[in-house]
Amino acid sequence: MLYVLSFFLSWLSGMLVILISAFFSYDQFSIIDITSFAILTFAGFLIIFLLIYLIVLKTIHKKITGSKQFFYFPLIFSLLANLPAYFLIWKNMGDLYGSSEATLFIFGFLTSGFVFGIFWAWKNKMLNQADRV
Amino acid sequence: MRKLLISNFLFLISLTMTAHPGIGIVKDSKGNIYYTDLAQVWKISLDGSKTAVVSGVHTHELYIDELDNLYGEHLWYNGESQNTWGHYLWCLKNNGELVKEIKSMEGFLSNYSFARDSLGNMYWVERFTTSKIMKKTKSGEIIKLVEGKFGFIGWLTCTKNGSLYFTENNKLHRLSPGGKSDSYRMETLADNIGSKSTDFSMMGRNYDSYGIWIDAADNAYLAMIDSKKVIRIDTDGNAQTILTSNSLWTVCSGIFDNDGNMWILENSMSNEVRARKINKEELGGSKVVNDFTRNPHLPITIFTAAAVLFLFFMAKTILNKRKQKPFHFAV
Numbered sequence: 001m002l003y004v005l006s007f008f009l010s011w012l013s014g015m016l017v018i019l020i021s022a023f024f025s026y027d028q029f030s031i032i033d034i035t036s037f038a039i040l041t042f043a044g045f046l047i048i049f050l051l052i053y054l055i056v057l058k059t060i061h062k063k064i065t066g067s068k069q070f071f072y073f074p075l076i077f078s079l080l081a082n083l084p085a086y087f088l089i090w091k092n093m094g095d096l097y098g099s100s101e102a103t104l105f106i107f108g109f110l111t112s113g114f115v116f117g118i119f120w121a122w123k124n125k126m127l128n129q130a131d132r133v
Numbered sequence: 134m135r136k137l138l139i140s141n142f143l144f145l146i147s148l149t150m151t152a153h154p155g156i157g158i159v160k161d162s163k164g165n166i167y168y169t170d171l172a173q174v175w176k177i178s179l180d181g182s183k184t185a186v187v188s189g190v191h192t193h194e195l196y197i198d199e200l201d202n203l204y205g206e207h208l209w210y211n212g213e214s215q216n217t218w219g220h221y222l223w224c225l226k227n228n229g230e231l232v233k234e235i236k237s238m239e240g241f242l243s244n245y246s247f248a249r250d251s252l253g254n255m256y257w258v259e260r261f262t263t264s265k266i267m268k269k270t271k272s273g274e275i276i277k278l279v280e281g282k283f284g285f286i287g288w289l290t291c292t293k294n295g296s297l298y299f300t301e302n303n304k305l306h307r308l309s310p311g312g313k314s315d316s317y318r319m320e321t322l323a324d325n326i327g328s329k330s331t332d333f334s335m336m337g338r339n340y341d342s343y344g345i346w347i348d349a350a351d352n353a354y355l356a357m358i359d360s361k362k363v364i365r366i367d368t369d370g371n372a373q374t375i376l377t378s379n380s381l382w383t384v385c386s387g388i389f390d391n392d393g394n395m396w397i398l399e400n401s402m403s404n405e406v407r408a409r410k411i412n413k414e415e416l417g418g419s420k421v422v423n424d425f426t427r428n429p430h431l432p433i434t435i436f437t438a439a440a441v442l443f444l445f446f447m448a449k450t451i452l453n454k455r456k457q458k459p460f461h462f463a464v
Binding site: 001002005006008009012013015016019020022023029030031032034119123126127129 | 434447455
């Protein structure tokens with residue numbers, strides 16, 4: 001359940017940042033734009049979540065413990081785990097979309113990775129507190 | 134697989150976005166409105182009733198002369214095996230008779246236009262590396278009015294006195310007849326009329342403006358096909374948004390009826406076409422018909438923020454419940 005929640009929370013947070021950034025980037029952000037961003041980020045984040053995030057999470061949660069998780073988890077997920085996404089965004093720029101759209105995609109994935117990292121650090125902290133009690 | 138999904142998705146979007154909507158909306162001397170939906174031509178009578186007057190014609194433009202004869206074309210594609218186009222020109226006479234003005238021919242209409250002045254002179258654009266704006270007099274003489282390295286020139290609109298309005302990328306130009314019969318003066322009425330939009334919306338196009346129409350006071354009205362609004366550019370070049378469509382419909386062209394009401398031709402995402410009357414009271418003065426709530430961006434952003442908060446509190450509730458359990462499994 002928490003995996004599903006963390007997926008949707010992270011993806012929607014990324015989408016929210018894209019939607020807010022679009023107010024400053026574009027005069028008009030139509031339903032086509034919103035749908036395009038929503039579907040592409042959802043598909044991209046789902047693939048990254050299943051293929052990278054879960055594996056990385058399993059690898060690092062025992063190596064990085066305590067309050068360090070609040071620093072390293074968001075950093076790792078927003079930068080390192082998202083590298084394939086950033087590469088694909090850069091590679092398809094010009095063919096599928098322009099530089100403005102690429103920037104918004106990067107903002108979206110940065111946020112999704114950041115929220116995912118913070119979420120699991122927070123979750124571990126809460127349950128560790130319960131353990132100590 | 135991912136590329137396939139993206140390609141399919143973008144293809145579906147491009148089907149709607151790269152469509153080439155019509156701009157044909159005209160009125161006769163009695164005030165009846167005629168418009169094309171790219172499959173037939175409709176007439177909206179003064180009592181509001183709507184009837185199809187010409188069926189089975191794919192025409193983007195219409196022209197109606199002073200005698201209420203309605204002109205249009207029928208354009209078709211002969212399939213990928215031949216990869217050729219065909220066309221004929223039709224005229225719905227004022228007595229209701231439908232005749233072929235130009236018989237079926239291969240290719241596109243050439244040396245012919247639906248942009249005409251009251252004398253019957255035709256005007257068209259030849260778009261190439263160096264573009265030309267041409268005029269054909271009623272006697273058949275063809276004259277080059279202007280030639281130059283323009284950006285993309287959109288639809289041409291002609292007033293009764295022969296003034297031509299056209300957009301070049303996101304600039305609006307007017308080409309007015311000078312004192313002599315073959316001298317024309319070109320002036321830029323407004324520049325930077327486009328809006329900043331995403332590549333998803335602008336796919337296949339590098340311009341925003343589409344149909345142009347003029348009111349009795351010589352104000353120019355531009356259908357901004359991407360930003361889904363109509364802007365009015367007054368004779369001093371000041372631009373004002375007077376109408377905004379919702380996300381599902383895009384204004385492509387328009388015309389003023391005899392009472393000063395504006396009729397707009399709108400195209401939907403699924404390529405449906407409708408003509409809608411905007412009362413003159415809604416256009417007058419400084420009142421801007423700009424319903425911000427019709428823009429889906431703000432409500433969807435608010436909804437997304439609410440969903441994020443909901444998921445956060447849901448996660449918090451689940452974690453609090455787990456804290457109370459004696460055993461749990463960390464990640």
